Amino acid sequence: MPATYGLIDGNSFYCSAERAFAPGLRRVPLIVLSNNDGCAIARSAEAKALGVRMGDPWHLIRHRPGMDSVHWQSSNYPLYADMSRRFYQVVAGMVPRVEPYSIDEFFLDLDLPGDLHALCTALRAEVLRVAKIPTCLGWGPTKTIAKLANHLAKRHPELGGLCDLRSPELRAAWYARLSVGEVWGIGGRTAEKLRRLGVGTIADFVALDARDARDLLTVVGARVQLELRGVSCLPLAMMAAPRQGAAVTRSFGRPVTRWAEMREAVAAFAHRAAEKLRAEGLVAGHLTVFLHTNPHNGDPWHSGQRAARIEPTADSGALIGEALRLLRSLWQPGYRYAKAGVMLNDLRPEAGQPRMLFPTRDPVRSARVMAAMDAVNARHSAGTLRPLATGLARPWAARAARLSPRYTTRLEEILVARAW
């Protein structure tokens, strides 16, 4: 196991990705809203200073004093994914072993010769220059300590974006000042439980008897404690674990009241979930469909969910058929539905599936049709070819009123520069 782990994290990543191509947004308080232009999911430093919190619903806070200076954008996931790819490539070009932990966080094996401080400074500068993303970087003897160091680098600008927690003395000084709730893996409820037992700071938690820690917080808590003591328990995972399930769930842009629209939406979700399976060479043996209203709108609560075992497949047509069969049994007219979804489970590799004695589909033909559709969508753009059942106009699609261009993935939308 490496002796030093690092964590590099994009600052306000979605906002930074927007600002990379829109210099006019660099000086204004900026937030990015969730699907359907709902809640703040990324906030620039200026927006945080104005009091916008993570998850704040924009329609509720927009009238507060000071909010008229805040600029919002719809979330542009194709752009964020491509900027994450660039960020990762820059990091992987300078550090041999990198774990992509989230869209904007990479764990690093920093067991490298030379001056670590100089390397980390250069890494941040290169990510900013090439991938246009400002970052913070923290490091220490375990992943949990690296995560904490990163958090400190982010919260204390005077650290210059870097925080080295390799020294036990330095760690002890921070541990005494920080609440145990700041630790990766210790949630709000756990922190509250610990606080009631007189365990308020990280130092208090680290000082707990290991058996008490295990009794209170199970093996997970015991592992967090060991990691905070500098004993590494979590190795670097260079690749994501195999997918357990594929879910596509969406809030609608406006309430769906008609069967035809609901049918289209659920067909589209099933098709998208099937695409996820095929991208990884998997098939699903279990399918769930759900829908519900939104009582926060004043609508009566109504929800339904049905699941079924299915003949293992990744065929869009077959999965749409199964999903619509379940949906039909769930559908109750007269409600204003706000959300629906399709979940695929019992995933397994497509290769090595036992031959069914009486298959209801021709698996070879299905695989060929799906491969051809996926190839067209990869060469052109996602959604170029799709089953007609998924709808053409898609009036139920999520609202995204202020979507920035897909600057790096669509030729029609690339950055425009005026010749001077």
Place this chain on the structure above:
Amino acid sequence: MASNSGKGGADYDGGRTTGFASPAGDAIEGPIDLGEVLDLRRPHRYPVRVLGDALRERGIHPGDILIADAAAPPADGRVCIAMVHGDVWVCQIAYKRGQWWLRPASGAREPLPVVAEDDIEVWAVVAALVRTEV
């Protein structure tokens, strides 16, 4: 049964034939990949569309696609993408009197010193150009 229909012929590459074995079967190279030539999969390469014809004398026309390289160091006389007071420009860059300047194509304008505090930044250096209509 393998079939070449319905995919615009995309699955025949000059190699696998049904009657006479292709003499070129071991020599398939595939079409030229311009994404590869232009290095578009690298993290520092960004496509940029040109607006306006101020750089026509430099051979850069409106509608051209520039491949900007964010890792290339600026050099005197190169064309660059610059972020200037909230706008995105493509212009020439010059090194004079110990600092970098954005040099206007027209003599009617004054060069601008590249100073971050004045909200002027060189974002990337133009490395290649694609013109899809000639």
